[in-house]
Structures are given as C-alpha cells and as structure tokens.
Amino acid sequence: MARTPWSLSGALRGMFAKPTIDESTWEDLEAALIGADFGPTVTEEVIDDLRAKVERYRTTDPKDLQRMLREGIEERLSKFDPTLKLTERPAVVLVVGVNGVGKTTTIGKFAKFVRNFGRTVVVGAADTFRAAAVEQLATWAERAGAEIVRPQHPGQDPASVAFQTVERAKREGIEIVIIDTAGRLQTKAGLMDELGKIRRVIEKQAPIAEVLLVLDATTGQNGLAQADAFLEVAGITGLVLTKLDGSAKGGFVLAVQERTGLPIKLVGQGEAIGDLTGFTPHVFAQNLVG
Numbered sequence: 001m002a003r004t005p006w007s008l009s010g011a012l013r014g015m016f017a018k019p020t021i022d023e024s025t026w027e028d029l030e031a032a033l034i035g036a037d038f039g040p041t042v043t044e045e046v047i048d049d050l051r052a053k054v055e056r057y058r059t060t061d062p063k064d065l066q067r068m069l070r071e072g073i074e075e076r077l078s079k080f081d082p083t084l085k086l087t088e089r090p091a092v093v094l095v096v097g098v099n100g101v102g103k104t105t106t107i108g109k110f111a112k113f114v115r116n117f118g119r120t121v122v123v124g125a126a127d128t129f130r131a132a133a134v135e136q137l138a139t140w141a142e143r144a145g146a147e148i149v150r151p152q153h154p155g156q157d158p159a160s161v162a163f164q165t166v167e168r169a170k171r172e173g174i175e176i177v178i179i180d181t182a183g184r185l186q187t188k189a190g191l192m193d194e195l196g197k198i199r200r201v202i203e204k205q206a207p208i209a210e211v212l213l214v215l216d217a218t219t220g221q222n223g224l225a226q227a228d229a230f231l232e233v234a235g236i237t238g239l240v241l242t243k244l245d246g247s248a249k250g251g252f253v254l255a256v257q258e259r260t261g262l263p264i265k266l267v268g269q270g271e272a273i274g275d276l277t278g279f280t281p282h283v284f285a286q287n288l289v290g
C-alpha cells in the first residue's frame with residue numbers, strides 16, 4: 001500500500017530497526033506520537049498501555065511493540081461506530097463546518113459517493129450569502145450526477161432553501177438530501193438561531209438522518225477549537241476529516257474522536273471527486289503504524 005503523509009512509519013523506522021526494546025524506544029515512540037498530533041493525554045495512555053503489555057508478555061522485540069501499537073490504536077478507533085445512517089427516505093444530511101475546511105468539495109464528493117451506490121441525490125445550497133459558493137456547489141452537483149436546489153435570490157433565508165430541497169426530494173422521490181450550510185457565523189447565538197431554524201423546517205417534513213461536521217486534518221487539534229460552537233449547538237452525529245492527504249497529523253484521527261466523543265464517518269484524501277471514503281479503523285491503523 002502507498003505510504004501516506006500521515007503514516008508513522010518514517011518516525012518509527014529507527015525504533016523498529018533496533019534489535020531490542022530499550023529506554024530510547026519509549027522516548028522515540030513518545031516523540032513520534034506527539035509529532036503526529038495524538039496529544040499529550042492519548043500519547044501517555046498509549047505508552048502506559050504498551051509498557052504494561054511489554055512487561056506482561058515479557059517481550060523485548062520491537063516487532064511485537066509495533067503489532068501491539070497497531071492493535072491498541074485499532075481497538076481505540078473501533079469504539080466509535082463509523083456507519084452512516086441513511087435508511088430514511090428521504091435521508092436528510094446537514095453538512096456544517098467553518099469556511100475553508102473543504103465543505104463544498106466534501107458535499108460534491110459525498111453526493112458522488114452515494115450515487116455510486118445507486119442512490120438519487122439532491123443538494124440544497126443553503127449557504128445563500130455567497131453567489132460564488134452556490135455556483136461552486138452547482139458545479140460539484142453536476143459532476144456527481146445530483147440535482148440541486150438553489151436560492152431564488154442572494155441572501156434568501158437558508159431555512160427556506162433547506163425546506164424547498166426536502167420538499168423537492170419528497171415530491172420527486174429523491175432518496176438522499178444533502179444540505180450545505182453557511183460556515184461564517186459570527187456568534188454562537190447566531191449559529192444556534194440559524195441551524196435551529198433549518199432543523200425545525202426540515203423536521204416538519206422529514207427526520208434529520210445525519211449532521212456531519214467537516215474538519216480540516218491539516219489544522220489538527222488547533223483547528224478543532226474553531227469548530228467548538230458547532231460541537232456545542234449543531235447536534236453533530238459524525239465527523240468528516242478532509243485534506244488527510246496533505247496532513248502529517250495521523251494521530252488527530254484518534255484524538256478527535258476521543259475529544260469530541262463523535263465517530264469519524266468519512267475521510268477526504270484528495271481534491272478529485274472520487275477521493276472520499278468511509279472510515280475503516282482496521283485499514284487506518286494498518287496504514288498508520290505499518
């Protein structure tokens with residue numbers, strides 16, 4: 001498998017090349033985990049757990065340590081359920097996040113992702129203040145083979161666009177609804193008002209299946225702070241990590257789930273329409289640790 005920029009294999013190479021586990025092994029491991037944005041708490045827990053296992057199994061072989069690290073990370077990642085719940089018809093998905101994290105691109109890729117499973121899709125452009133954003137979304141929708149509902153005039157109430165999108169899905173029997181929302185909201189109260197209103201008008205017609213928060217993996221745990229307001233008010237059901245292809249912060253993937261208590265459901269690793277996948281802990285742990 002191709003090496004990813006977030007793989008630990010480079011940082012751990014020296015350590016696993018040694019004949020036996022010694023004190024410097026633990027120092028190298030700690031530096032590698034901190035460098036990969038696992039954060040101090042997770043790093044300490046992972047190392048304590050590994051030290052205990054090394055002692056219990058009386059091993060001195062770095063290869064065993066590598067396997068135990070991989071299994072330990074997989075186990076922690078697997079505590080969260082990455083399955084998208086899209087069984088309702090229509091299944092309404094709200095997509096939220098701060099500007100620039102890759103929200104529009106993600107919606108385009110996600111539309112394509114569900115189209116690949118043979119589902120019909122309509123996208124709602126409820127980020128109504130920027131005409132350019134609506135056009136960008138329309139381009140992605142077309143590429144994905146999805147319908148789009150646009151605002152009838154700039155600045156139209158986002159909730160009314162969301163309403164019209166769900167209405168159209170019901171009228172035309174479209175299976176999946178994806179609603180784009182504005183990322184540039186100044187205050188938590190403003191965010192709460194706008195998202196609250198969008199939710200209420202949607203729920204008059206259909207339950208909301210998923211609320212996905214998009215996060216940029218290159219900003220890692222620092223970027224998470226910007227999304228705090230969404231975490232507090234938006235009723236998030238899952239996370240989407242974008243730009244993992246350009247990120248050295250593989251540990252963020254574990255840290256973000258544990259810090260938010262929310263599962264990662266989708267991962268973006270490139271700018272092309274096919275560069276979005278579901279999240280599989282086993283595959284991720286394998287690529288991360290080697």
Ligand SMILES: Nc1nc2c(ncn2[C@@H]2O[C@H](COP(=O)(O)OP(=O)(O)OP(=O)(O)O)[C@@H](O)[C@H]2O)c(=O)[nH]1
Pocket residue numbers: 098099100101102103104105106133183242243244245246268269270271275
């Ligand atoms: N390498 C890489 N680039 C990505 C990925 N996802 C998005 N991008 C890029 O990130 C930039 C921002 O993406 P947008 O989709 O416009 O982000 P947005 O959050 O909608 O931003 P606004 O439109 O400003 O709200 C674009 O240049 C995308 O091509 C990814 O998974 N990998």
